[in-house]
Amino acid sequence: MKTVALCLAMVCCAARGAFAAADPATTFARNCSSCHTFGRGVLVGPDLKGVTDRHGRAWLASWISSSETVIASGDRTATALFEKFSKQRMPDQRLSPGEVTALLDYLAAGGPELDARRRERSAEDATPAEIGMGRALFAGERALARGGASCASCHRASNEPAGGTLGPDLSRSYARFHDKGLTTILSRGCFPRSKRGLTEQEAFALRAYLRHSAAIGQ
Ligand code: HEC
Ligand code: HEC
Structure with a gap:
């Protein structure tokens, strides 16, 4: 039994290692788009168009990994956002630091809106x-x-x-x-x-x- 579990774990690790980190367009579609639009208005959370101008990178990285921690720290911006959105909590996002950087670069460069224009x-x-x-x-x-x-x-x-x-x-x-x-x-x-x-x-x-x-x- 133990050997089987170990093998499974090794196969899983090998499989994970074989894939590069998700590209930012996929990350956005998979992790964020159920609650956020980019340039199409408020959904569950705010429209993320321009979000990289509204906040600094370090703040954004902390917020994305755990909004609860930022709110609990007493951060003014975070508590105001939380109040404004009816105390609806954004779930913590399990992304690597590299994925967060790539995602923020993608949003800063025009995000899904630019992608839609590229298709056309x-x-x-x-x-x-x-x-x-x-x-x-x-x-x-x-x-x-x-x-x-x-x-x-x-x-x-x-x-x-x-x-x-x-x-x-x-x-x-x-x-x-x-x-x-x-x-x-x-x-x-x-x-x-x-x-x-x-x-x-x-x-x-x-x-x-x-x-x-x-x-x-x-
Ligand atoms: C289940 C819904 C949900 C998901 C999924 C979600 N968010 Fe949020 N997000 C929210 C809500 C709600 C807020 C408003 C603040 C609050 O209530 O905590 C928010 C706020 C934000 C803010 C602050 C926006 C501003 O205008 O200041 C950023 C940045 C953000 N989210 C990024 C992301 C990113 C990036 C992802 C995907 C990796 C994501 N969110 C996934 C619900 C979500
Ligand atoms: C592993 C082999 C393989 C790779 C790699 C591959 N293709 Fe193809 N591609 C095919 C085969 C086989 C077909 C014909 C069957 C089909 O249409 O799916 C095809 C069909 C196409 C067609 C339709 C051509 C026609 O005349 O019908 C286009 C366009 C195309 N590929 C573009 C690309 C581009 C661009 C890339 C790189 C991003 C790419 N392919 C990578 C095997 C491949």
Whole structure:
């Protein structure tokens, strides 16, 4: 019995270790969005748009890990918030310091509102930096936030020196699917990456890169 429990514990630890910390968009969707919007008004708790301007980073990190501790310390801002929201307590969030930093950076940069705009944006409007990010993601020079093999391990694209052949050649994919179709394919994830998905920033950068590489490859 003991051996089985130990093995299970080891498998669990190994499995946990295998996954990188959650990316901030996932953290927000999973841990915060049931009570907070970003730019859409009060839900159970306040709208978090601009929250990184309303409070300092250290205060925010303490609040997120345990609002009760901050309230109990007699902090004025915290007690006022608690009173305003009918003494409804925000549950403690079990996030690593790295996840909290990434989440606050994400919110400060525009959060879910910026992600929604990225989904709607045409790849024609991409900046050179965004195209460069897409190329690095495609080739595997930059790791995907949610993990998984690089696109080039299964696909070729115009102007890519190397690429796999398990998946179709993507040289003409922008011309075929355009922004809307590609957004759908990338959010669904192609076989067999189906469960992983991309962040909105990555999906936009990849669309931009596929459009750009086809344009200069002709
Ligand atoms: C179950 C609901 C709930 C969840 C889940 C939740 N919160 Fe809250 N949050 C609240 C409430 C309610 C308040 C208002 C203060 C109070 O009543 O304690 C609040 C307040 C805040 C504040 C202060 C906002 C301001 O305008 O000053 C921040 C920052 C915050 N939450 C961040 C987060 C983050 C980040 C997450 C996810 C990691 C999260 N919350 C998850 C309910 C929640
Ligand atoms: C492990 C191999 C593998 C990886 C890694 C992979 N793909 Fe795919 N992809 C496939 C296969 C196989 C298909 C065809 C079946 C399908 O559509 O699911 C495909 C289909 C596609 C299609 C549709 C193309 C068409 O002509 O129908 C696009 C677009 C695409 N992948 C983009 C990407 C991007 C961008 C990445 C990197 C984020 C990526 N893929 C990573 C294997 C892969």
